[in-house]
Amino acid sequence: MCLHILLMSTFVALPGQLADAGFPAAEHWKVYLATMVIAFAAVVPFIIYAEVKRRMKQVFLFCVGLIIVAEIVLWGAGQHFWELVIGVQLFFLAFNLMEALLPSLISKESPAGYKGTAMGVYSTSQFLGVALGGSLGGWIDGTFDGQTVFLAGAVLAMVWLAVASTMKEPPMSAACAWKFQRISLLTTG
Numbered sequence: 001m002c003l004h005i006l007l008m009s010t011f012v013a014l015p016g017q018l019a020d021a022g023f024p025a026a027e028h029w030k031v032y033l034a035t036m037v038i039a040f041a042a043v044v045p046f047i048i049y050a051e052v053k054r055r056m057k058q059v060f061l062f063c064v065g066l067i068i069v070a071e072i073v074l075w076g077a078g079q080h081f082w083e084l085v086i087g088v089q090l091f092f093l094a095f096n097l098m099e100a101l102l103p104s105l106i107s108k109e110s111p112a113g114y115k116g117t118a119m120g121v122y123s124t125s126q127f128l129g130v131a132l133g134g135s136l137g138g139w140i141d142g143t144f145d146g147q148t149v150f151l152a153g154a155v156l157a158m159v160w161l162a163v164a165s166t167m168k169e170p171p172m173s174a175a176c177a178w179k180f181q182r183i184s185l186l187t188t189g
Contacts, residue, residue: 001125001126001128001129001132002129002156002157002160003067003095003098003099003102003126003129004125004126004127004128004129004130004133005129005130005132005133005136005156006067006071006095006133006153006156006157007095007129007130007133008129008130008131008132008133008134008137009133009134009136009137009140009149009152009153010071010074010091010133010137010149010150010153011137012133012134012137012138012141012149013074013137013140013141013146013147013149013150014074014084014088014146015028016141016146017074017077017079017084017146017147018031018081018084020079020146021077021078021079021080021081021084022079022081023081031084031085031088032088035085035088035089035092036092036096038089038092038093039089039092039093039095039096039097040096042093043093043096043097043100046059046097047059047097047100047101050101051104054169055169056101056104056105056108056169056170057167057168057169057170059097059101060098060101060105060164060167061161061164061165063094063097063098063101064094064098064157064160064161064164065161066090066093066094067090067091067094067095067098067153067157068154068157068158068161069090070087070088070090070091070094071087071091071150071151071153071154071157072150072154073086073087073090074087074088074091074147074150074153075147075150075151075154078147087150102122103119103122105170106118106119106122107119108170108171109170136152137149140152
């Protein structure tokens with residue numbers, strides 16, 4: 001839920017910040033497209049690393065930390081266009097990686113007979129996060145300003161990091177271990 005709260009609250013404030021930096025609204029898609037393409041390409045090695053090296057927790061915590069950094073960069077960017085772009089890039093990198101990791105983590109942690117239920121709860125929490133993030137982000141932006149939305153996002157992500165740091169490394173399924181061992185063998189020799 002935190003991931004989607006952060007997504008929506010950030011993107012409630014971001015268009016106004018980009019416009020304040022002198023970047024026309026009709027051109028915003030260029031920033032989003034470029035940063036998404038880079039993030040998609042960068043995510044694959046992290047996913048393989050997390051699975052092959054059994055470092056799912058570390059990569060997860062790295063992503064939450066990267067979201068904190070992204071929100072702080074966005075908060076401090078003010079009307080500086082390239083700082084906003086860097087913040088967006090960091091955010092999308094962490095977000096896309098989390099979008100790939102979270103379903104895998106949920107599947108690994110769920111009992112065999114409850115995987116569908118767990119994924120349903122996860123899907124519902126995504127939609128609740130979108131609703132809460134949009135509402136809270138809009139309220140904070142309207143009451144204060146866009147930069148305060150990013151600051152609130154950084155604080156939420158810090159709380160999330162503190163809670164997430166207590167989780168244990170998830171187990172690796174035998175099928176997954178075999179598949180990633182084979183990929184590792186193919187790429188190393």
